[in-house]
Amino acid sequence: xxxxxxxxxxxxxxIRQRRKQNGINTLRQLEQLSGVSRQFLSAIENGxxxxxxxxxxPSDETLEKLASTLNIPLSRLHAxxxxxxxxxxxxYSDTETAIIAERYDKLPAVYKRIxxxxxxxxxxxxxxxxxxxxxx
Numbered sequence: 001x002x003x004x005x006x007x008x009x010x011x012x013x014x015i016r017q018r019r020k021q022n023g024i025n026t027l028r029q030l031e032q033l034s035g036v037s038r039q040f041l042s043a044i045e046n047g048x049x050x051x052x053x054x055x056x057x058p059s060d061e062t063l064e065k066l067a068s069t070l071n072i073p074l075s076r077l078h079a080x081x082x083x084x085x086x087x088x089x090x091x092y093s094d095t096e097t098a099i100i101a102e103r104y105d106k107l108p109a110v111y112k113r114i115x116x117x118x119x120x121x122x123x124x125x126x127x128x129x130x131x132x133x134x135x136x
Contacts, residue, residue: 003057003081009047011058011080016045018070034069036062057081060109067105074112075101083116 024030027045031038042048043056044066058066067074104115 003055005047005055007080007082008044008055008057011077012045012047014072014077014080015041015066015070018072019045022070024070030069034065036065060113064109073101074105078112078116083120 019030024033027038027041030036030041034041040056040058040062044058044062048056063077064074066072067077104112107115
């Protein structure tokens with residue numbers, strides 16, 4: 001599923017909300033804590049798009065910095081970008097889903113990318129083979 005402006009707005013809203021909950025009042029403060037530039041943080045929080053350049057989509061490294069700084073599960077940020085479901089799979093209990101998300105958050109970046117790519121491929125195959133599927 002491609003990333004849409006709605007995904008970017010959801011991500012931006014989450015980052016802004018968590019920043020404020022953590023008592024970080026300015027983007028300058030978040031920049032100092034996370035190492036992500038103020039300008040890019042502003043773009044993220046505002047769901048910014050540039051007509052000629054397309055969406056401003058944070059890299060995996062940027063998402064990891066923000067997740068760590070703001071104490072957000074990395075899986076939550078990826079879910080907001082539509083990269084994999086944020087809701088429990090029917091076959092898993094809430095507890096099992098939480099364990100899976102926690103284990104995912106501990107994976108090295110290269111393995112996280114493999115998991116996301118595998119899920120995206122599975123969703124694409126499911127949607128090609130079953131147009132009535134609920135995968136995405």
